[in-house]
Amino acid sequence: MARKYPFELDPFQQQAVVCLDRGDSVFVAAHTSAGKTVVAEYAVALCSLHKTRAIYTSPIKALSNQKFREFKLIFEDVGLITGDIQLHPEAFCLIMTTEVLRSMLYNGSEIIRELEWVIFDEVHYINDAERNNSDNREYSLNVNSTALIIVGTTVNKFVHAILSGTRGHVWEEVLIMLPAHAKIVMLSATVPNCVEFADWVGRIKKKQIYVIMTARRPVPLEHFLYTGQDGKTKKDMFKIIDSDGQFVQKGYQLDIGIHFMNLYFAYFALIDKNVYITVIDHLRMQNICDDNAYLLRSVDLTTEKEKSSIHHFFSKCIARLRGSDKRLPQVLQMKELCKHGFAIHHSGILPILKEVVELLFQKGLVKVLFATETFAMGVNMPARTVIFDSLQKHDGRQLRMLNPGEYIQMAGRAGRRGLDATGTVIVLCKGPYVPDYLDLVNCMQSFQGKPTKLESRFRVTYSMLLNLLRVEYLSIEDVLRRSYVESASLRLALAHKARLKEVEKLLVSKEDPNCTACFPIESRSIVDYYENLKIFLRSRAELWPELIRFSVVDKLLAPGRLIIVCLPEVGRIATVAILLKITVDGNSKKMTLLLSVEGDQQIREKCEIDSFTRMPQEERQEICETSLLQCAALYGLEGLPPQKFSDQVRRIGFVLDGISFDRLIAICQRTVKIDPLAIIEDIKSRNHPNHRTKSPNEGVRKIINEIDNITANWDSTKKGNIKLPGQDIQVSDIDIFQKLLHLNDLRNFLINDANFHCRQCPLFREHFIYIHDKRSLQEKCDELRVRLSAGGLLLSQDYYDRIKLLRRLNYIDDSNLVSLKGRVACEIHHQELLITELMLDNKFHYRSTAEIAAMLSVTTCQHRSREGDYRKDKEDEIVRPPPVLKELKDDIIEVCNRIGTFQRECGVKDVDISEELSFDLMHAVYEWANSMPFADIMQLTDAQEGLIVRCIQRLDELCRDIRNAARLVGDPALYEKMDDTSAAIKRDIVFAASLYTVMD
Known part of the structure; x- marks a missing residue:
């Protein structure tokens, strides 16, 4: 073995080690604290043995720092590369964030060529669509060695992230771009679709990925409800789930106390007599x-x-x-x-x-820690107990229940391996929010269910497009095709290719009949008739749902109106029905109809409806279109198939509801007087098995006879039988009126046999069905080709729109070659369009270092002030921002508006850039760059210290990007100015070295 351990490995660890020794890539899914790090250590040990390199990636910089310290104690030759730190970059084992690895891949780093293993830790965070390190999601309470954890989930609504720093797509980009020689270790919490995810990775890397899963938790968990809130109830802790995962009801009683603060004191009093130590989150207060x-x-x-x-x-x-x-x-x-x-x-x-x-x-x-979810994502720091002070969280948009993945990740910190027989998870009940037992059980059952699936967060970004166009070795279409969002189509690609060959073969075998009427050389053929008919039917189907919004049509469609409608779910290509009522379903309206059916058909009709509704939407749509096409071609645009009625067969009514208006063929002139509720009740009563042979009442029987008579004698060409859109139905809306005119013209064109000699052909029916089959095959062929091309990708339209914008702004030329401006944008790793435009518009050249720092801070600030740009303290004029900040803000807004206008014109669906910015720390950063002490900076804003530090640290990274861009364009003045800006902000507590990198 490349590395020996002083303890016996668990079975899943042994399996992973065997795979790594064989050189196989693995996906290891196990509960928190199960020992997944052992697998990562072994991969690094193999690199040490083989004199190759290993890269360990983590989702956040803080975890990278912690892992650096942990691995340094084991391997010694370990380096760290994050956005602001480079320690021993020549080491054989490098710890870095995923963004740094992506940058290395884009730039063709020498390190990549020497790479043997890449370890992706916390892979389940690929789901994280909005990880921006603001930690303003749920606040979990984790505990330490002799500790217990309380998870609070309420968030200060004013502290929300501005940056849309989506992280999930970065993981996907890295996995796609990794070279073939790099082997992969993926470590994740338990997820239900890890095999599917590993299958995707295996397909894009063309290698086998061995999935190793364990549902075993090293220390089983027990879940309690704690209700102690005063001296009388402070020992009221009730077990609700035991270590076997079973729900426990015995002894569950609640005694609500007087105030939620008393709950904490009551619990701390309990600590004195128990082995629990507590970690609590209580972050809804303003001054936490x-x-x-x-x-x-x-x-x-x-x-x-x-x-x-x-x-x-x-x-x-x-x-x-x-x-x-x-x-x-x-x-x-x-x-x-x-x-x-x-x-x-x-x-x-x-x-x-x-x-x-x-x-x-x-x-x-x-002993007691108030912590956020990112602490639960940290290195192995288990606790005796985890406490949740709420099972809800505010995710920046709404207050919702924790999902299973979030709950499991945070609760998983409970239980110290080798020290505790069980881990303890406690839910605190406060005041009137104490749940009853059944509600609590339902809630906990959802948490005990399947964790959240791994889902693609891949998105097309300007940075990705420009970098891929610049490096050229991987096409954009290929990257999009390999993304996890396209994993289903990737799996089906071979099947699509085989199906395409089959369809193309069938098409070649189709030879047009030798008929001069249907297939003339110089005049319109049956193909022209088919295409025009298809356009007419689609236009009509799209128009009816729009017409129903107008009162003139609404009055026509009163209960009792006879209509012609397409109902393939009951085997009716076109049929007469009576409208009983119209209901509103969301933004659309639906019809409830009365049909006439044979008495013994009722059960069969219901079975057909069930079968039809279970079909995929595309298949149902295709059946409707085919039915309407054949009916219109063979029996007229508003015609009915011939139907025979026998006096020997009993006819009854059948109610069908939820029919959309795109199924409407025509509105008949005729109406009958009905009582819709009475009809529905009568038919419902006969649905009972004992009443199926019962005849309809006299009124319903007359209505059924009316339907049958009209069906038997129907003639759609007879004037006055139907109300035609564009002739009998007119509306005042100019756009709808134009559509009606077009529909009416197309109808007149189709019914004129002089326009289409094929209508006179005695074999028209057979030839039309032939053309329909051939055109269907051609459409299927086209569809398969699109699916196999870039145009069939889910993100293709977004890609085309963004490429259009990059051309419009001269980042690329018409041949998709990256211009100098585009190469500048490649150097910028955040808000690349905004920074590039500001830079090339000379917005930085005539500004001081403090003004530049303030200007750039709007892109790195993750704070929104509840009081505006500064605290309104009239006694201290130092808090008032200088007027120049208003000028800087106006410059930024002007560029944002310009980019936003171009985005809208090109169809890009992004939110306006200005909505992703925050101007609330401009004054604080301005004064910091002017050497103001940090203690005084805190008087200028209501932002917490950590958010200010994070803003300035990211600002330094941005200065470095712009400095590199200045070198690229040959602008020494800007290079020096960005160097000075970086020096002005890089001082004191904001850039204090990480303890993990400097302490022994």
Whole structure:
């Protein structure tokens, strides 16, 4: 073995190791804390043995930092490459974010040529359509060594992400572009469709992917409901799911307390007498640190020895900060919280403090942690218990229940392998929101169900298009075809090719009949008649749903009106029916109809309807079109197939509802007086098995006779029998009126036999069916060709529209060659169009470094202020933003509007760029670039410290991108200006080194 372990491997780990030794790629799906990292370590050990390279990718930078520290302790020769850090890039094992690996692939890095294994951790986060590191989704509570976790899910509505930094598609791009020699390890939480996902990866990489799954949880979970809210109820913790996954009802009683805050104190009181330690999330408060410190100020969970250890460790970690940064309120508050055994972990916390918390958590010194979901995604830091203070979350759009994947991921942190017999998951009940038992069981059953499927988040981006056009070795169409969203068509490609050959062979065998009437050389043929008839029928079907909106048509279609309608679900190509009522179904209207059927046909008709409704929508549509075509060609545009009636056969009524108006063929002149409710009730009563032989009542029988008489004597050519659109039915709407005129002209053209001599052919019926079969084969052939081409891809239209825009803005030429402007955009990794336009419009040249920093911050800011651009403090004029910021904002909006106009003209469906920006930290970043201390920066905004740091860190990455673009276009002045801007913001606590990279 390439690596030996001091413990016996679990069966799934052994299976994975065997596959890796054989050089096979694997997809390992297992529960949180099951030991998937062992597989990653073994792949890295193989690279060390073979003197090749390994790359480990993670979804977020924080996890990359943690993995760097973890792998460094094992392999020593380990490097780290993220957006702002490069440590030992020459190492054989490199830890990096997925975006960095994508950039390497686009740029043809030498590292890729030496690559043997690529490890994708947390693959289930490919589902993440909007991961932007703002952590403003549900807030989970995770626990540490002797810990318990509470998951709170309410979000401050003002703290929501602006950046649409979709991550899922990056994973797909990387998997598609990886070279053939690279072997793959994918590590994921349990997902129901991992075999399907592995099949997709195997197809695009042309190699076998071995799927290794385990449903076994190393430490089984028990789920409890805790209702203690005062002295009387503080021990009320009821088991609702045992370690075998069974629901437990015995002893379930609720005693609602007086106030939700009391719940926490009651629970902490319980801690003193139990082995639980708690991690709590309670992030709905505005000033989260102050509020939680106030709430927990009287609770102390650490010993004096632990307090001393925390004090020395905390002081050592922040020793690298400058004096004023050490005294930031958040730093001092966090230190006091930690000394009492509590801590907070979310996007608003300073990065260095989050790392201090993580390390104290691993040491078992933090007992209670307020944490977000990203903590649940972190390295192996299990807890004794996880607590949810809510089973709902706000996802930025709406308040909803946690989905199974989210619940399982967060709850999975409960239970420490080798220490706990079971892990504990607790749901806190607060005030009036205590669920009854059945509601709770239904909710928990959904969480115990299948986790969320892996779904494609692939999308076409300008950056992807430009980079692929620039590197040329992989076509855009090929990338789109290989995306996971196209996995179904990829699997069916061989079947489509085989079917295409079969259809083409059938087409070649079709020879036109030798008939001068139907297939003349110089005049219109039966093919022309067929195509015009098809256009007429489609136009009519599209027009009726629009006409029903007008009162003149609505009055015509009153109950009792006789109509001609196509009903293939009951075997009627065209039939007479009586309209009983019209119902509204969403945005459309549907008809309830009365038909005349033979008495013994009723059950058969219902079976046919069930069979028809189970068909795919496309198949139902094809049957309707074929039925209407044959009926119109053989019996007239509004004709009926001949039908014989016998006095010996009993006729009854049959009600059919939910019929859309595109099935309407014609509105008859005739109406009958009816009572719709009475008819429906009469027919319903005869549906009972004991009453099926019962005859209809006198009124219904007369109506059925009326339908039969009209059917038997129907003549659609007789003037006055039907009301024709465009002749008898007119509306005032100019667009609909034009459609009516066109439909009427086409009708007159078709019914004039002088226009089509084929109508006189004695073999017209056979020839028409022949043409229909041939045209159907041709359409099928065309459809299969489209499916096998780029035009048949789901994202093809978005691709064409974006290419059109790139041409319009001169990023590429008519031959799709990337221009210098396009190459500039390739250097920019975020908001590439906006930054490129600003850069080439010379918006940066005459600005100071502080103004440039403020300008660029709008693309990296993830905060929306609840108070506007600044705090309205009239006593302190320093908080008022300088007028130049308004000029900068106007410059950005002007460019955004210009791009937005072009996007709309080219059909691109993106939201306006301005909606993805936030101007709320412009003033703070402006002053930071002018050397203002961080403590004073905090007076300019209501943003939390962590969000400000993240904004400025990403800003530095953007400065580096623009600097590279300036070098490309040969602009030394801009290069130097971006260098100065980067130097102005890169200081103090904002760029404090990660503890994972500097501490032993």
